[in-house]
Amino acid sequence: MLSEAKSAPSGMKILISGEGGQGVQIISEVIAKTAHKIGKNTSYMPQFGVEQRGGASVAFLQIADKKIIYPKFSKANIVLVMSNRSIDAVKQYLNQETLFIFDSTNIDNEHLNQIRNEVTKVLNINAREWALKNLSTKVTNMIFLGALLQYLPDIKVEDIKNVLSDKLINSKNAELIDMDFRAIDYGYNIAREENNNLNGQETKEIENISQDDNKTWQRYPKFCKSCELCIVRCPVKALSFSNELNYLGTQLPQIDINKCTACGLCQLICPDGAIKVTKKN
Amino acid sequence: MIPENNIPKSWKKEELPHKFCPGCGQSEALKILGYAIDELGIQNKTIYASDIGCSLLSWNMFDVDTIQTHHGRATPVAVGFKHAKPEAVVLAFMGDGGGYAIGAQHLINACMRDDKITIILINNANYAMTGGQMAPTTLLEQITATTPQGRKLADFGLPLHGPEMLSPIASDNAYIARSISNDFWGLLTTFKKAINNQIEGRGFSFVEVLSMCPVNWKTDAQESINFVEKMAEIYPVKEFKIPEGLKC
Numbered sequence: 001m002l003s004e005a006k007s008a009p010s011g012m013k014i015l016i017s018g019e020g021g022q023g024v025q026i027i028s029e030v031i032a033k034t035a036h037k038i039g040k041n042t043s044y045m046p047q048f049g050v051e052q053r054g055g056a057s058v059a060f061l062q063i064a065d066k067k068i069i070y071p072k073f074s075k076a077n078i079v080l081v082m083s084n085r086s087i088d089a090v091k092q093y094l095n096q097e098t099l100f101i102f103d104s105t106n107i108d109n110e111h112l113n114q115i116r117n118e119v120t121k122v123l124n125i126n127a128r129e130w131a132l133k134n135l136s137t138k139v140t141n142m143i144f145l146g147a148l149l150q151y152l153p154d155i156k157v158e159d160i161k162n163v164l165s166d167k168l169i170n171s172k173n174a175e176l177i178d179m180d181f182r183a184i185d186y187g188y189n190i191a192r193e194e195n196n197n198l199n200g201q202e203t204k205e206i207e208n209i210s211q212d213d214n215k216t217w218q219r220y221p222k223f224c225k226s227c228e229l230c231i232v233r234c235p236v237k238a239l240s241f242s243n244e245l246n247y248l249g250t251q252l253p254q255i256d257i258n259k260c261t262a263c264g265l266c267q268l269i270c271p272d273g274a275i276k277v278t279k280k281n
Numbered sequence: 282m283i284p285e286n287n288i289p290k291s292w293k294k295e296e297l298p299h300k301f302c303p304g305c306g307q308s309e310a311l312k313i314l315g316y317a318i319d320e321l322g323i324q325n326k327t328i329y330a331s332d333i334g335c336s337l338l339s340w341n342m343f344d345v346d347t348i349q350t351h352h353g354r355a356t357p358v359a360v361g362f363k364h365a366k367p368e369a370v371v372l373a374f375m376g377d378g379g380g381y382a383i384g385a386q387h388l389i390n391a392c393m394r395d396d397k398i399t400i401i402l403i404n405n406a407n408y409a410m411t412g413g414q415m416a417p418t419t420l421l422e423q424i425t426a427t428t429p430q431g432r433k434l435a436d437f438g439l440p441l442h443g444p445e446m447l448s449p450i451a452s453d454n455a456y457i458a459r460s461i462s463n464d465f466w467g468l469l470t471t472f473k474k475a476i477n478n479q480i481e482g483r484g485f486s487f488v489e490v491l492s493m494c495p496v497n498w499k500t501d502a503q504e505s506i507n508f509v510e511k512m513a514e515i516y517p518v519k520e521f522k523i524p525e526g527l528k529c
């Protein structure tokens with residue numbers, strides 16, 4: 001599977017998709033810049049929905065020895081999806097030859113069912129879970145970047161790191177560069193171990209997360225966007241980020257039910273309706 | 282009383298999660314608007330007109346008849362609809378760019394004509410959808426994509442105060458207020474008053490909502506709250522005009 005994907009005769013056509021803010025465009029830009037630097041013909045075209053915010057963010061990336069005539073394409077050699085909703089955006093670009101890369105810790109089976117009959121080549125990476133455990137969910141996209149490099153033999157991991165550090169040179173957070181590099185290495189190595197199991201998560205709309213005799217606190221992983229408002233506004237500091245992930249692959253809040261007074265503020269202010277607090281009599 | 286549902290009944294549940302960014306104050310405000318629609322029981326006679334800008338991300342948010350209008354044109358479309366169907370409750374939702382820049386003429390004229398619609402305008406001190414450029418409401422010295430050194434008085438004048446601008450030209454039938462998206466109960470009451478003023482057939486209603494934009498302000502949750510509270514020092518949260526006899 002690897003060798004086939006690597007030897008695409010007319011160059012590589014890669015489609016990357018995720019929610020806005022997941023870092024789709026950053027990794028596409030870094031790959032494109034690096035490919036250009038090593039003398040390849042390259043094209044990179046970001047595409048947003050009708051609006052800039054709020055839709056799936058898609059990047060069309062091509063790397064070839066021949067001239068590239070047009071920045072878009074009808075079928076991709078590699079499709080990488082970072083969120084459930086982005087499956088809708090990439091469906092039409094799949095065929096039996098396409099390598100489909102996804103994150104099994106973040107994508108629901110319900111969404112995978114839409115494309116189950118269309119893909120035969122699959123790479124399943126547990127990017128978010130690993131990032132959360134070892135670094136931070138902020139660098140999940142870099143794991144995918146590393147994984148893609150496994151299929152772009154002309155581009156060396158070192159070249160990518162150089163371009164990335166130029167880009168991040170003004171970043172206030174030096175730690176971030178180090179985390180990015182470690183995430184790239186992890187992604188590169190994990191992509192070597194082929195895991196072609198097209199299984200994701202079971203969909204959970206509500207989690208009955210915590211209760212005692214007086215109250216129940218529930219959260220909705222399908223709605224929460226990890227904005228942290230509930231955590232900073234809880235008057236008794238009963239909420240904190242947990243190690244479980246929501247539909248965007250970012251951290252869900254969790255509750256210390258003993259501290260909670262069931263005031264309901266978190267439910268009222270959550271912009272996404274992702275919390276429900278019920279008082280029992 | 283905390284509402285029984287974590288999601289307003291008038292929201293379209295099948296369209297969730299909605300399209301707004303994490304921590305966006307507009308989605309807080311729209312959730313509260315949803316509860317106001319629920320409490321007033323007007324879901325089946327509400328017409329919701331949204332503008333261009335981030336405000337359009339709400340086009341599939343409510344399970345009510347919805348019109349997507351053009352840049353700054355939510356107001357005139359809403360006015361037209363109200364003339365055609367006076368028994369409808371017509372809400373126009375827009376941002377500070379739509380209402381105070383490209384659509385300012387409509388806002389002013391609707392206010393002068395005392396059109397019986399309810400306008401909700403989000404003030405987040407920047408043009409958010411296009412990447413955080415300076416808006417009429419950007420604070421002095423605030424850094425945006427187009428004011429990297431901060432907004433300067435000499436170049437761009439003072440930030441625009443909408444309710445203060447409209448109040449002197451509004452009739453005594455108008456309800457004009459400014460509220461803040463973080464204040465659930467305060468904003469809910471304000472929305473209900475602004476909608477009741479229309480239902481009671483009195484006159485023009487306008488609510489400006491101070492709102493957070495963490496993505497373009499580049500702030501985390503606590504910093505966003507701090508910034509919107511700083512905005513409230515410059516843009517006072519209060520009712521500017523309350524018609525006599527208005528139900529709350």
Ligand code: SF4
Nearest residue numbers: 224225227228230270
């Ligand atoms: S306020 Fe809502 S969306 Fe934000 S972190 Fe809390 S539960 Fe998630």
Ligand code: SF4
Nearest residue numbers: 234260261263264266
């Ligand atoms: S109900 Fe009140 S005390 Fe309990 S977690 Fe929510 S905000 Fe905190």
